[in-house]
């Protein structure tokens with residue numbers, strides 16, 4: 275009986291030690307799990323606009339949004355070609371369309387960057403991602419890759435993107451500091467961030483814009499600079515948009 279107890283204790287310690295080693299050495303995913311868990315337990319930025327994306331989360335069908343985003347009455351859609359020209363994309367560039375929605379820009383971006391380039395179409399809404407995948411297949415856009423991201427992170431590889439494009443999306447960021455700093459990480463040094471959003475001016479803008487859009491251009495510029503960007507174009511020379519502005523930033527490097 276005594277010998278049995280003496281044998282059992284060291285054996286149990288050995289087995290426990292062995293299991294611990296296997297987790298550390300044989301399963302690298304476990305290590306990532308641990309750091310991800312640590313990251314999620316850090317206090318999260320407080321949502322600046324709870325519920326702003328509920329209409330996408332609860333959507334019945336994508337077609338309603340296609341009609342809303344891709345109609346001639348929308349300035350962004352009418353001027354989509356001039357918007358893409360303004361970006362000055364080069365063949366071989368990698369562009370990330372963050373908050374890509376129905377993917378109205380994907381075909382234009384795909385053509386602009388060519389077969390050596392890459393288009394990341396990034397969104398938090400699975401139905402939009404599925405829709406963009408179907409369109410990319412239908413139109414043979416082999417350089418378009420979709421990314422289902424998180425509300426507080428664009429989930430793109432670090433230093434991988436030449437141009438990050440966020441059109442009508444900044445005011446949908448619930449966690450603007452975290453999302454913007456994740457864009458900063460994803461950009462290559464010297465990479466550009468292009469922001470298009472509604473002009474929001476008290477006393478001038480439509481009531482819908484005043485109610486829906488969290489803040490105006492000056493505050494957006496300050497928030498983005500606070501995440502490490504330099505303002506390179508304040509949009510004052512853009513003359514083809516009346517309801518929206520285009521501003522550009524650069525990741526120093």
Ligand SMILES: C[S@@+](CC[C@H](N)C(=O)[O-])C[C@H]1O[C@@H](n2cnc3c(N)ncnc32)[C@H](O)[C@@H]1O
Pocket residue numbers: 327330343350372373374375376377378396397398399402423424425426427428440441442443446447448449453
């Ligand atoms: C008004 S739509 C604009 C869609 C498209 N950019 C356009 O101009 O047609 C806003 C989009 O942002 C997405 N979105 C909201 N929060 C986001 C976030 N934190 N990261 C990425 N996409 C987000 C929504 O799912 C939605 O597709």
